[in-house]
Amino acid sequence: MSKLILIVEDEHDLVQNLEYNLRREGFEAISAATGHQALARLKERPLPDLLLLDLMLPDLSGYEVCRRVRADQTTRHIPVLMLTARGEEHERVQGFESGADDYVVKPFNVRELMLRVRAVLRRTESAEEEPRPGEVIFGRLKVDLPGVRVWVDEEPVSLTALEFRLLETLFSRRGRAQSREVLLSDVWDIQADVMTRTVDTHIKRLREKLGPCGAYIETLRGIGYRFCATPPEQG
Numbered sequence: 001m002s003k004l005i006l007i008v009e010d011e012h013d014l015v016q017n018l019e020y021n022l023r024r025e026g027f028e029a030i031s032a033a034t035g036h037q038a039l040a041r042l043k044e045r046p047l048p049d050l051l052l053l054d055l056m057l058p059d060l061s062g063y064e065v066c067r068r069v070r071a072d073q074t075t076r077h078i079p080v081l082m083l084t085a086r087g088e089e090h091e092r093v094q095g096f097e098s099g100a101d102d103y104v105v106k107p108f109n110v111r112e113l114m115l116r117v118r119a120v121l122r123r124t125e126s127a128e129e130e131p132r133p134g135e136v137i138f139g140r141l142k143v144d145l146p147g148v149r150v151w152v153d154e155e156p157v158s159l160t161a162l163e164f165r166l167l168e169t170l171f172s173r174r175g176r177a178q179s180r181e182v183l184l185s186d187v188w189d190i191q192a193d194v195m196t197r198t199v200d201t202h203i204k205r206l207r208e209k210l211g212p213c214g215a216y217i218e219t220l221r222g223i224g225y226r227f228c229a230t231p232p233e234q235g
Contacts, residue, residue: 003121006048007031008038008065009083010058018052021110035060039068042075050121055084055095063098070099077158079120096188097198101162123148123161139231141213143171152213163206170217175229177220
């Protein structure tokens with residue numbers, strides 16, 4: 001079944017171009033010209049599999065739309081790829097802080113954008129037909145790294161692609177301190193010389209989703225974070 005992409009963009013010519021190229025790549029495409037239209041569409045079914053979200057909309061900013069998508073239990077799992085004419089580092093940081101999974105600066109090469117769309121979708125897909133090898137049980141947490149799946153007390157947890165990448169990075173380095181700068185570089189591919197709350201914001205969201213297993217991610221004051229080496233309940 002074709003993946004459904006929601007384009008949130010007010011430039012009519014660009015929307016037509018994106019729709020044409022997405023359909024040529026085998027996707028279904030729908031569009032919304034404002035943030036409010038996009039949020040209204042997200043109350044309908046079927047839900048889109050990915051949002052292509054412009055930053056500069058005539059009503060709400062793309063940041064605000066993304067924050068609302070992430071705050072809603074029914075849409076928080078949908079990956080968001082931001083499209084914007086703003087390419088400054090702090091703009092990218094703000095985009096990731098609002099919950100974006102990827103960030104593409106205008107003008108962009110359409111072929112590259114299609115590859116980025118496929119890459120984001122690949123990171124969010126879970127193979128539900130057959131279990132894959134590679135499941136690791138850690139206390140009350142079970143992680144299937146190849147299958148991009150997570151369970152807490154055998155209940156599945158819905159993570160965005162970026163949240164899973166953050167969990168995977170911390171989990172694979174259990175017992176080792178990770179500074180915010182290292183996480184920004186390895187998870188977000190951002191080289192930042194200034195302090196940012198990007199990591200803290202996503203750690204907070206990840207802990208909330210992991211529920212009782214959120215405590216497995218330890219805060220190291222003045223340093224960053226560490227995934228505990230041993231589940232606390234086994235200590």
